Amino acid sequence: xxxxxxxxxxxxxxxVAEAYLKAFRLIDDxxxxxxGKVTTRVLVQGAAKRVSSTYPFLHFLVKMPYxxxxxxxxxxxxxxxxxxxxxxxxxxxxxxCFAGIKELTGDLIAPPIYDEVTRQLEQLQ
Amino acid sequence: MQSQSRxxxxxxxxxxxxxxxxxxxxxxxxxxxxxIGKSFVAAIDRFQVHRALLGALQKLYSFAACSILLKxxxxxLSIIPCYPLSQVFxxxxxERIASAASVIDFPxxxxxELANASYLDAPDDLSITQKxxxxxxxxxxxxxxxxxLNVPLTVENRIVGMLSLFDEREGTFDTDLLKLTxxxxxxxxxxxxxxxxxxxxxxxxxxxEIGRQRLELIISSMAEGLLITNEQGGIxxxxxxxxxxxxxxxxxxxxNSPLRTLALANNVSWLHKLADIxxxxxxxxxxxxxxxxxxxxxxxxxxxxxxxxxxxxxASQVQMGPIGVVAxxxxxxxxxxxEKLKDExxxxxxxxxxxxxxxxxGYTQHLMRRIDRRLRKTQQEQQSSxxxxxxxxxxxxxxxxSIIQSQADHLERLVNDLLDLSQVQWGKLxxxxxxxxxxxxxxxxxxxxxxxxEQHTIYLDIAVQDTKIVADKMRMSQVIGNILDNAIKxxxxxxxxxxxxxxxxxxxxxxxxxxxxxxxxxYLDHIFERFYRVRNTASRQYSGIGLGLYVTRAIxxxxxxxxxVTNNKGLGCTFSFTVPAxxxxx
Numbered sequence: 001x002x003x004x005x006x007x008x009x010x011x012x013x014x015x016v017a018e019a020y021l022k023a024f025r026l027i028d029d030x031x032x033x034x035x036g037k038v039t040t041r042v043l044v045q046g047a048a049k050r051v052s053s054t055y056p057f058l059h060f061l062v063k064m065p066y067x068x069x070x071x072x073x074x075x076x077x078x079x080x081x082x083x084x085x086x087x088x089x090x091x092x093x094x095x096x097c098f099a100g101i102k103e104l105t106g107d108l109i110a111p112p113i114y115d116e117v118t119r120q121l122e123q124l125q
Numbered sequence: 126m127q128s129q130s131r132x133x134x135x136x137x138x139x140x141x142x143x144x145x146x147x148x149x150x151x152x153x154x155x156x157x158x159x160x161i162g163k164s165f166v167a168a169i170d171r172f173q174v175h176r177a178l179l180g181a182l183q184k185l186y187s188f189a190a191c192s193i194l195l196k197x198x199x200x201x202l203s204i205i206p207c208y209p210l211s212q213v214f215x216x217x218x219x220e221r222i223a224s225a226a227s228v229i230d231f232p233x234x235x236x237x238e239l240a241n242a243s244y245l246d247a248p249d250d251l252s253i254t255q256k257x258x259x260x261x262x263x264x265x266x267x268x269x270x271x272x273x274l275n276v277p278l279t280v281e282n283r284i285v286g287m288l289s290l291f292d293e294r295e296g297t298f299d300t301d302l303l304k305l306t307x308x309x310x311x312x313x314x315x316x317x318x319x320x321x322x323x324x325x326x327x328x329x330x331x332x333x334e335i336g337r338q339r340l341e342l343i344i345s346s347m348a349e350g351l352l353i354t355n356e357q358g359g360i361x362x363x364x365x366x367x368x369x370x371x372x373x374x375x376x377x378x379x380x381n382s383p384l385r386t387l388a389l390a391n392n393v394s395w396l397h398k399l400a401d402i403x404x405x406x407x408x409x410x411x412x413x414x415x416x417x418x419x420x421x422x423x424x425x426x427x428x429x430x431x432x433x434x435x436x437x438x439x440a441s442q443v444q445m446g447p448i449g450v451v452a453x454x455x456x457x458x459x460x461x462x463x464e465k466l467k468d469e470x471x472x473x474x475x476x477x478x479x480x481x482x483x484x485x486x487g488y489t490q491h492l493m494r495r496i497d498r499r500l501r502k503t504q505q506e507q508q509s510s511x512x513x514x515x516x517x518x519x520x521x522x523x524x525x526x527s528i529i530q531s532q533a534d535h536l537e538r539l540v541n542d543l544l545d546l547s548q549v550q551w552g553k554l555x556x557x558x559x560x561x562x563x564x565x566x567x568x569x570x571x572x573x574x575x576x577x578x579e580q581h582t583i584y585l586d587i588a589v590q591d592t593k594i595v596a597d598k599m600r601m602s603q604v605i606g607n608i609l610d611n612a613i614k615x616x617x618x619x620x621x622x623x624x625x626x627x628x629x630x631x632x633x634x635x636x637x638x639x640x641x642x643x644x645x646x647x648y649l650d651h652i653f654e655r656f657y658r659v660r661n662t663a664s665r666q667y668s669g670i671g672l673g674l675y676v677t678r679a680i681x682x683x684x685x686x687x688x689x690v691t692n693n694k695g696l697g698c699t700f701s702f703t704v705p706a707x708x709x710x711x
Binding site for chain 1: 224225227228229230272273274275276277279282283284298299300303304307310311
């Protein structure tokens with residue numbers, strides 16, 4: 001997917017984070033009717049656990065629900081991380097999250113949500 | 126959509142049918158929800174939840190198997206087949222379950238661990254079919270998973286497990302079935318959580334019951350008697366030992382009425398003492414080692430109990446009054462018997478020692494007087510014959526006899542201590558009251574002790590005008606002498622000893638402060654016990670048999686006073702005692 005990374009020089013860290021948070025919120029909206037409202041939260045936590053070996057600065061998401069991430073948290077936890085690196089990390093997180101949805105339900109709900117999220121991220125560029 | 130679900134058909138067609146058809150569809154849906162709701166609510170164990178879940182899902186569609194993975198330590202994985210499954214299929218299921226569990230943040234678990242924790246919960250009709258039907262080999266399904274679903278089981282926004290569905294066919298599940306399965310999973314999650322809580326409650330009850338039985342066994346096996354009362358002082362529990370120990374009352378003590386009432390209603394004298402102990406503990410005080418003679422008065426050594434009682438507080442309301450008392454009863458009759466024998470022995474021996482001692486002292490004095498007369502006569506003869514400077518043998522005899530007399534005096538003091546001990550033990554410390562000035566006794570005692578030491582300086586400070594008292598003069602002198610002797614003895618480097626007499630709240634207050642070795646804090650409580658010797662004097666030998674302070678305390682208390690000792694911050698100690706100024710003054 002990695003829609004943000006190409007133009008990361010022109011956007012701030014907060015904007016990148018907000019774009020991906022919106023993406024996760026969209027996933028949440030779409031997944032909740034099928035798998036309940038807790039699922040996306042734990043999918044993101046599980047995904048964070050898997051990517052944090054590559055992107056240690058995302059480890060805080062293992063314990064903290066993504067819904068609690070506000071601008072101050074972004075400033076605190078992600079200070080010193082470049083926009084490019086952050087976009088790559090959040091994209092990896094998103095991919096892992098989709099991998100999780102596929103692991104749970106196969107191709108029943110993942111493909112349309114993936115397309116919708118991709119479109120949304122493109123619009124936010 | 127390949128589902129044969131009546132519910133989904135009716136739900137989706139309801140938008141395009143007349144009103145009556147729509148209502149019928151809703152009714153059908155409600156009936157379905159009502160049925161599965163009832164079956165989940167009625168489930169009292171996880172197997173019944175499995176049956177309810179299987180029933181609810183099979184009404185919607187057909188599939189090969191479902192499984193429930195529950196969080197916990199260890200994991201619990203139940204595999205519920207709809208028909209006999211091959212081992213390969215089950216292994217593939219477990220692999221899928223492990224993989225799905227990892228993405229929804231389950232604690233890490235390997236396929237092997239899951240396989241070991243798995244439990245095949247086949248419905249009963251499946252096994253009946255196996256028994257009655259054709260060869261099992263014909264009924265076992267395929268080896269490949271065609272389609273699957275994994276739905277988190279959540280209770281109050283908390284994931285408690287995961288429901289997984291598997292089928293051999295491809296495309297068995299669609300998004301509508303996923304939604305319905307999630308709804309049923311919610312029912313199952315709540316039902317499983319209820320079962321878990323019920324199992325936990327049962328386990329806790331069982332644990333509590335085992336603890337109670339264990340405690341009961343310990344109490345009934347105790348060699349010590351155990352007595353527990355309620356807040357009114359009525360006995361609610363007596364263990365076997367306590368029943369034996371209190372059997373002399375020949376009463377049913379467990380009548381739940383207060384012990385005091387029982388004591389008043391029955392002619393058992395010691396019950397009053399027992400009631401006193403219980404009543405004191407009910408005020409919140411812990412009573413330690415109270416002796417109670419529960420035997421017949423005429424017996425040489427009656428049954429004697431040592432009782433300690435402590436208030437019982439409700440664990441949740443410590444600030445409130447006690448809800449009862451727990452008392453421990455020890456039979457100390459054998460100890461009393463030994464003590465009695467010992468006291469008798471000491472009494473007899475000291476009496477027997479006293480007679481020859483009196484004779485030794487008497488004859489020594491007689492010999493000393495005779496030799497002294499003879500010496501004076503010889504000295505006069507020497508003076509008249511102008512012979513001098515010759516060391517006469519009488520001088521040597523006189524010195525020897527003086528040593529004998531001094532040692533006999535020491536022996537007499539020891540014997541007197543032993544005799545005093547007997548008197549105290551038998552409660553026969555009779556005082557000979559007379560009127561005298563306490564200041565005079567102090568002056569005499571200080572003068573006498575000062576004469577025996579050059580290293581020490583004894584100061585006497587009398588801060589009272591009138592020191593007239595009615596007491597046993599000889600015993601008072603003994604008290605002051607004992608404390609002063611100790612002050613000198615335990616100040617081997619010399620120093621000051623200060624004796625002070627004051628009047629406080631109607632009592633004469635005497636304090637004797639030394640600058641000696643002092644007493645360690647741990648020994649202060651025992652210093653007045655009989656035969657007690659302070660151990661921190663081990664580096665140096667101090668004479669004495671540990672009776673002086675025991676007798677001293679008995680004399681002071683017999684006069685109605687109190688005696689105690691305090692440490693002086695590393696420099697000696699202070700013994701203080703009071704004597705009522707008005708005691709026996711009438």
